[in-house]
Amino acid sequence: MRGKFITIEGTEGVGKTTNIEFIKQWLTNQSIPFVNTREPGGTPLAEEIRQLLLANRDEAVCSTAELLMMFAGRAQHIEQLIEPQLASGHWVLCDRFTDATYAYQGAGRQMGNQLISTLETMVQGEMRPDLTLILDISVEQGLERAGKRSEPDRFELEQTDFFNRVRQAYLAMANNQPQRYKVIDASLPLAEVQQQISDVLEQFMQQQKKA
Numbered sequence: 001m002r003g004k005f006i007t008i009e010g011t012e013g014v015g016k017t018t019n020i021e022f023i024k025q026w027l028t029n030q031s032i033p034f035v036n037t038r039e040p041g042g043t044p045l046a047e048e049i050r051q052l053l054l055a056n057r058d059e060a061v062c063s064t065a066e067l068l069m070m071f072a073g074r075a076q077h078i079e080q081l082i083e084p085q086l087a088s089g090h091w092v093l094c095d096r097f098t099d100a101t102y103a104y105q106g107a108g109r110q111m112g113n114q115l116i117s118t119l120e121t122m123v124q125g126e127m128r129p130d131l132t133l134i135l136d137i138s139v140e141q142g143l144e145r146a147g148k149r150s151e152p153d154r155f156e157l158e159q160t161d162f163f164n165r166v167r168q169a170y171l172a173m174a175n176n177q178p179q180r181y182k183v184i185d186a187s188l189p190l191a192e193v194q195q196q197i198s199d200v201l202e203q204f205m206q207q208q209k210k211a
Contacts (some may be wrong), residue, residue, distance in 0.1 A: 002032075003086040004208070005127075007097040010135035011167050012146030014029065014186045015193065016095055019135060022194045023093060026201055035085050038095035039073070043080045046073035063109045070101050071119045097129060099173060107169035108162045128180075131204050133197065134170050136187040139163040 008016050013054045020036065040050040049069050054183050074097075085092050106113045137145075139160055171184070174181035182200045186193050 001089055003089050004130045004204075005086060005092050005094070006084070007094045007099065007129040007132045008135065009096060009099050009103070009132055009170060011058060011137075011139060011142050011163050011170070011185065013102075013142035014135035014137050015145070015190075016135060018190070018199060019133075019184075019186075019193065020093065020095055022197060023201070026198060027091060030205070031206075032091055033089065034091040034093055034096075035081070036093045037077070037081060039048045039077060039097055039100065040070060041073065041083070042077040042094075045080075046077045049073035049076075059211070063111055065107065067101070067105045067110070067115065067119070068113065069104075070105065071123050074098065075123045075175045078127070083127070097132075098124065099129075099170070102173070103166045103169040107165040108158065110165070130180070131200075132173075133200060134172065134174055134181055134183045135193075136167070136183050137185075137187040139167055141187060 008020055008023070010016055024034070024036055033098075040053050041047045049072060053066065053069055053073075082094070084093050098116075100114060101120075103110050103117055106116050143160070143163065171183065174183045184193060184196045184200070188196075
């Protein structure tokens with residue numbers, strides 16, 4: 001049986017790393033074989049592309065170049081890791097995927113969705129995540145959290161308006177496709193955030209048993 005593809009999305013500082021650890025433990029407790037990966041990245045070549053994308057540099061990065069690098073890494077990631085793991089029956093838990101491209105490049109960079117949609121079809125075909133959790137908090141709270149953890153990368157140096165566009169794009173996706181996207185209120189205490197996640201995963205599991 002083919003594995004399930006779960007993605008975790010959200011703006012900066014929403015707590016993806018902490019909550020992905022919680023989901024990994026949840027899957028382990030359910031005796032579900034899985035791999036954990038991330039985007040950009042996930043394979044040696046895609047991790048090199050990640051470094052190119054996130055590094056602070058004097059040269060301005062063309063939005064189209066940024067977008068094409070995202071999908072170059074994604075193509076490698078899908079072929080070398082995601083698709084083989086799903087085909088083998090393993091679940092794949094991924095920190096961001098193409099929804100992040102729609103949010104960050106499409107909305108944040110104001111590139112629109114047409115080119116992204118074309119590249120998505122070219123690189124992924126019909127493959128889409130089975131479940132996407134969107135961790136949501138206010139942009140101000142997220143940036144405050146992110147600023148405490150490390151030196152900001154090239155994306156984290158963007159202005160508040162950029163991240164507000166990103167957040168609104170994520171929420172619009174969830175509104176348009178509530179069957180796949182589940183919004184988690186990440187502003188709550190961690191135990192309550194993880195209870196929401198657990199509830200969503202339990203419901204997803206029940207749906208899979210009925211399918």
